[in-house]
Amino acid sequence: MKLKRTKLKGSDMVKVAIIGASGYTGVESIEILLRHPAAELTYLTALPDECGHVADTFKQLVGRCDMEIEPLDLDVLSKKADVALCCLPHKVSMGFVPKLLAAGVKVIDFSADYRIKDRAVYEKYYQEHTDVANLAKAAFGLPELFRDKIKGAELVANPGCYPTGAALAVAPLLKAGLIETKGIIVHSVTGVSGGGKNPTPVFHYPNMNENILPYGIGVHRHGPEIKQIMSDVAGEDVEVLFQPCVGAFDRGILSTVYSDPKKELTQSELGELYNEFYKDEPFVQVVKSAPAVKHVAKSNYCHVFPTVAGGKVICFSVIDNLIKGASGQAIQNMNIICGLDETLGLA
DSSP: OOOOOOOOOGGGSEEEEEETTTSHHHHHHHHHHHTOTTEEEEEEEOOGGGOEEHHHHOGGGTTTOOOEEEOOOHHHHHHHOSEEEEOOOTTTGGGTHHHHHHTTOEEEEOSSTTTOOOHHHHHHHSOOOSOHHHHHHOEEOOHHHHHHHHTTOSEEEOOOHHHHHHHHHHHHHHHHTOBOSSSEEEEEEEOGGGGOSSOOGGGSHHHHTTOEEEOSTTTOTHHHHHHHHHHHHHTSOOOEEEEEEEESSSSOEEEEEEEOBSSOOOHHHHHHHHHHHTTTOTTEEEOSSOOOGGGTTTSSOEEEEEEEETTEEEEEEEEOTTIIIIIHHHHHHHHHHTTOOTTTTTO
16 A cells, blocks of 8 residues: 555544543553554543643653643544544443434544444343444444454444454464464463553552563453454354463563364465465565564554464464554554555554
C-alpha cells in the first residue's frame, strides 16, 4: 500500500476524541495522531482526578500538544469528534459506547466488551453484558484477517495484544488447513506495560527486575479470544491452550505457537505460504530467522517466523503490545472505517 502524505484541511480532516487519554494506550494514541496527516485530535477525556493539561501528565508532550484533558461530556464530544478511541477498562466501556453510536460518533473500542461474540463466554470471564445489540454489530478489528468486515463499520472491537500476535503467527497455516486444529499451544511473553499504569504488586519494579514469571495459568481472559479468531480463520472449532508470562522489559510481546502438521512441511514451503499470505499486508513482515521484540518496538509492525522442529510446526511472532497490540492497531482500524490509506500515521 502506498502512503498518502498530503495533509487534508479543515472539514476533510477526521476529528478524533480519546476517552481515557491518561493511560498508556491514550498517550500512544496521541503520539500517533500528532503525526497523522489526515486526522485532528479534538477532544481528550479522563476521570476528573486525572484531568488537566495533557503535558502535565505526559512530559514528552511539552511543546507538542497544547490540549486539556477534560471530564467526559458526551454532548461536547459528539460535536467535536467523528471518531472516538475508547480506551476504557473492560465492563466500563459498554456503558458509553451505545450513547456514542447514537450520537453519530464512530467508535474504536479498546476493551474486551465487544470482542467475544459468544455472550455466555464473555460473561464467564468478565461480567453480564449490557449491550448485546451492539455486540452483534461490532466488527473484530484485526485488519490482516477481517478487513472486509471492518470497512464501513460504526463500531470496531480492537483486539487484545496477545490474540493479535498469536493469530498472525499461525493464521496462514489454519487458513490453508495444514495443521491440526486440536492441541494448539500458545505461549506468550509480554513486557510489564501490559499491566497498565496501575499495576499489581507482582508488576512492581523490585519484583519484576531481572525476572520472568507465568500468570493467569489456564484462565487468562485472552484465551477465548484467541480461540475465536483461530476458529474463524480455520472455519472450524479450534482447540487451543494459552499461557502468558511477563518479563522484565517495558514493551513488546513474543508469541510462540506450537501445532501438529497434517503432512510433512519443509521450511521452503512454509516460507512460500507465509510470504504469499501476507504479501499485501503493510504491517506484517515474514522474517527469515527468530524475531525479537526490539525489532518492532514503538511500531505497528508484526514480524512472523514459521519453522519446523521435532515434528511440530513452530510459529513465532513479535509485536509492540502498546502499538500493534493496542493504539497503532486502533488507528489502523480508524483509517479503514474512515476510508483513508490504512498506513497513515503508522508507516
